[in-house]
Amino acid sequence: MVKRKKNIAIIPARGGSKRIPKKNIIDFFGKPMIARTIDAAKKSNIFDEIMVSTDNKEIADISQEYGAHVPFLRKNYNDDYATVSDAIIYSLKELKDKLSKEYETVTLLMANCPLRNNFDIIKAHTNFTKLEATFQISCFKFGWMNPWWASKLNNKSEPVSVFPQAFKQRSQDLEELYCPTGAIWIAKTKDLLQQKSFYGKPLKFFPLDWKSAIDIDNYEDLEMAKALFLLQNNSFYNFNNMKNISIF
Numbered sequence: 001m002v003k004r005k006k007n008i009a010i011i012p013a014r015g016g017s018k019r020i021p022k023k024n025i026i027d028f029f030g031k032p033m034i035a036r037t038i039d040a041a042k043k044s045n046i047f048d049e050i051m052v053s054t055d056n057k058e059i060a061d062i063s064q065e066y067g068a069h070v071p072f073l074r075k076n077y078n079d080d081y082a083t084v085s086d087a088i089i090y091s092l093k094e095l096k097d098k099l100s101k102e103y104e105t106v107t108l109l110m111a112n113c114p115l116r117n118n119f120d121i122i123k124a125h126t127n128f129t130k131l132e133a134t135f136q137i138s139c140f141k142f143g144w145m146n147p148w149w150a151s152k153l154n155n156k157s158e159p160v161s162v163f164p165q166a167f168k169q170r171s172q173d174l175e176e177l178y179c180p181t182g183a184i185w186i187a188k189t190k191d192l193l194q195q196k197s198f199y200g201k202p203l204k205f206f207p208l209d210w211k212s213a214i215d216i217d218n219y220e221d222l223e224m225a226k227a228l229f230l231l232q233n234n235s236f237y238n239f240n241n242m243k244n245i246s247i248f
Contacts, residue, residue, distance in 0.1 A: 002096065005048040007125075008103040009041045011068065012087045013111045014078050015056025019218045024054075024111040025062050029229060033216070034059065035066040036114035042067055043118035046125055048103070052111075053091040071099060084108065084182070085197045092189060106189045108198065110182035112216040115225060115232070120212045124184040127206050134191050135198055138184040139205040140213035141176055148174045178205055181213035 013034055017023040025032040031039075034052070041050045052063035052070050055078040060070040072094055077086040088108055095101040107125070109116070116138075128136045148166040151159035161167040166174055184206070185198045192200065211232070216222050 002100045002102050004102045004104070006103065007047045007105050007107065008049045008051060008095075009047045009107045009109055010088050010091055011037050011041070011050070011052045011063070011109050011111050012084055012091075013052055013054045013056070013059050013063070014074070014087075015054065015059055016078065020216070020222065022058075023216065025059055028114050028226070029233075032062050032066075033114050034063060034111040037109050037111050037116070038063065038066045038068045040116060040118045040121060041109055044121040044125075046121060047107070049101075051091065051095075053087055071095070083197070084110070084185075085192070085199075088198075089193060089196060092193065103189050106187055106192060108182070108185040108187075110215065113181070113183040113212075113214065114216070115214055115228060116183040116208070116212045120208055121184055124186060124206050124208075128186045128204075131204055133186070133204045134188050134202055135195075135200045136186045136204045136206050137180050137198060138182075138208050138213060139178040139180045140208055140210040141178050143210060146171050146174070147177050147179075178207060180205070181208065182215050183208055183213050 011034065013024040020026065024034045028036060038050060041047060050068050052060065052068045053074050054060050054063070054070065055074045057073065060073060063070050074087065074090060077090050088106060092106060107121070109121070124136065124138060148163050148169070148171070150162040152162065154160055187198055187200065192198065195201070211228050214221065214225050214228070216225050
């Protein structure tokens, strides 16, 4: 008999990260990075289950230590070509086939977004419910980096504007633009399985503060996330502690 519940959070965390080896479990101020996401999911008190989907036993053991459920190791969709939607769909099917578990709503929480917190998750879910959404992806508004002024450089280092009509306009006269982030993706499970992507229709975007939205993909991202963490938690880290912390 299939057991049906309301909400599951799935944290995908494959072991083969190349730009930052062992990225999902590197130390982030005294905890493995993935533990920050597990903690945020637990503190939100939204989920019937918090699951980590991984192909790596070390990640599985650490995740279970911090309170996540790892019912199996992922055997497919572990390479650089698989999408995160593929990994989540695979995990949902394994939960149903192996454990007879189904969920009405699935929330994807990327392990490389350690600054997204429980309040962000609660706000995202509240918005999803209020809008009666089917698919919702977190995003952030571009600020000091204005994509309207983006240029490519030719082989003579000459700028070629991506948006030539906007290039000479004042920033305050241009429309606001938003970029998706992997911090919090939510979908109705039935629709995700049918459409096979979190970018299914109809799709809503949910804006987060850009600091909560940071995805860590390379060492430059990691440096920024660590600096922001210290700014957000300055009451917990005095100068003597900071001297012993490697930011870069």
